[in-house]
Every structure is written in C-alpha cells, then in structure tokens.
Amino acid sequence: MMHAERSMKIMMLVLCLSLLAIGVKASSSWSLCSSTEDYRVAVKDVSINPDPVIRGNDALFDIPAVAKETIEGGTVSLQVYYLGMRVHSEQDDLCVRTTCPISPGEFSIQSKEALPSYTPPGAYRLDMRIHNLDGDLLSCLKINFRISAPDTFLGF
Known part of the structure; x- marks a missing residue:
C-alpha cells in the first residue's frame, strides 16, 4: 500500500513537471507570406523577447535578414490581428x-514595442511588409x- 502511494506521488510529480515544460516553451512562430516569392530581403529568423510577450511590458522583436541589394530606405508596415480581427496598424520608416x-x-531589423496593460491575453498574428x-515589396512575413497577463501561470 505504501509503495503504491509513493508511486502515485512520483507519477503526479512527473506529470506536473511535464505540463510545466509544455507551458513554458516558446510560443511564437513565423513564416514568409509566400513560399514561392524570391524576396530581395531574405528573413533568417524572428526572435521575440520575452516569449510569450507579457502585457504591460516591453517586447523586443529581432529579425535578422540578408539584403540581396543595396537598400537606401523604405517603410515597414505592420498589421496586428487578434481573434482574426485587425486591432492595430502602423507604418514606420525602415x-x-x-x-x-x-x-x-x-x-537586422529591431523593434521594441511597449504593450499596454489592458492588452487582452491570447494568440496574435503580426503581418510585416518591407x-x-x-x-x-522587399519581404513579407x-x-x-x-x-500573457503578468499575473497568470504558464501564460494561460
């Protein structure tokens, strides 16, 4: 009886640790708008810090890329979607x-964004065009x- 109780506690601990590991993994992903387009700016990766983003705090977006030609300047257009609806748009000088x-x-293209504390937690999509x-169009992703809310556990 004592052995079965100990085994059950160990199984519960393993289950909790597994759920914790699943909950804290990076929650971002990215893709090019078109897999067949030969963009003049080839995006290598997208990193977001922190990941997940915490509302009410700053988020740093870092996008390393390779330019295939000299670029004198341009624009970066952003559209942010939440629950399929556009909730924010902006256009900045590249x-x-x-x-x-x-x-x-x-x-590298970098952006530090301050998120208001009232930003709803959940899944978002950002469309970026350069x-x-x-x-x-030089690139699109x-x-x-x-x-996540700062007071939530595991980003839920």
Missing part, C-alpha cells in the same frame, strides 16, 4: 528600425505570438 543605407549582406523607397 531606417528607424535599422541603419540605412543597407548594404548587400546581413543586417518596401523600398519606390514602393517595391507573418509572425504568430502570444501575449
């Missing part, structure tokens, strides 16, 4: 998010991420 001109080769000064 040179605010990175150093211009961008020479062919590796560079255009040059002539309005030509979709970023899926989660926003």
